[in-house]
Amino acid sequence: xxxxxxxxxxxxxKEGQNxxxxxxxxxxxxxxxxxxxxxxxxxxxIYYSQIVNDFQKGDIAEGYSVSREKKxxxxxTVTSAQKNPTAFYLCASSVGINTxxxxxxxxxxxxx
Amino acid sequence: xxxxxxxxGPFNVPEGATVAFNCTYSNSASQSFFWYRQDCRKEPKLLxxxxxxxxxxxxxxxxxxxxxxxxxxxxxxxxLSDSATYLCVLSTGGYNKLIFGAGTRLAVHP
Numbered sequence: 001x002x003x004x005x006x007x008x009x010x011x012x013x014k015e016g017q018n019x020x021x022x023x024x025x026x027x028x029x030x031x032x033x034x035x036x037x038x039x040x041x042x043x044x045x046i047y048y049s050q051i052v053n054d055f056q057k058g059d060i061a062e063g064y065s066v067s068r069e070k071k072x073x074x075x076x077t078v079t080s081a082q083k084n085p086t087a088f089y090l091c092a093s094s095v096g097i098n099t100x101x102x103x104x105x106x107x108x109x110x111x112x
Numbered sequence: 113x114x115x116x117x118x119x120x121g122p123f124n125v126p127e128g129a130t131v132a133f134n135c136t137y138s139n140s141a142s143q144s145f146f147w148y149r150q151d152c153r154k155e156p157k158l159l160x161x162x163x164x165x166x167x168x169x170x171x172x173x174x175x176x177x178x179x180x181x182x183x184x185x186x187x188x189x190x191x192l193s194d195s196a197t198y199l200c201v202l203s204t205g206g207y208n209k210l211i212f213g214a215g216t217r218l219a220v221h222p
Contacts, residue, residue, distance in 0.1 A: 048209060
């Protein structure tokens with residue numbers, strides 16, 4: 001089955017820890033994105049990548065880092081510098097420029 | 113001014129009603145437009161793309177007005193299963209940066 005897989009579905013982090021959220025796609029899409037959604041809010045762009053080994057900061061990149069070493073993978077690290085990381089994180093991919101994006105099922109991150 | 117603005121609602125309508133959502137955008141260079149649907153605690157799913165000539169998919173009709181910089185979504189004969197949040201999305205620039213509106217919540221009741 002083609003699609004986007006995010007893992008884990010739920011993640012608990014202690015304060016001061018870095019955690020990495022996985023996002024894998026087998027759709028052969030060039031572009032990948034990470035969004036954050038807070039309760040009752042819209043999606044805010046963290047990072048996006050158009051091609052392998054290239055990525056751009058979105059609107060709220062502080063406290064996050066990404067890599068794009070392979071076309072199918074775009075992991076997101078939430079660092080200890082992110083002061084309020086509890087949120088719903090969504091990964092998406094699209095074929096390329098100006099095309100619709102498809103989402104994974106998301107990861108709910110909670111700081112404990 | 114926000115890049116994409118939507119009325120947050122909620123829109124409470126009875127089954128069978130027709131409901132319309134509008135979305136305005138500020139960047140005249142925006143190139144592609146979409147409507148997504150998001151159910152509670154789920155990921156957004158593509159409902160339909162929006163073309164300049166307008167397009168229809170069953171009970172759903174989308175329109176784009178570039179001159180006034182807004183897009184619209186019309187839902188006819190509302191079903192209980194249409195209850196969700198509807199997100200207006202557009203892309204701008206060569207990096208295909210997708211920008212989401214905050215969404216409009218629709219609640220269809222019996």
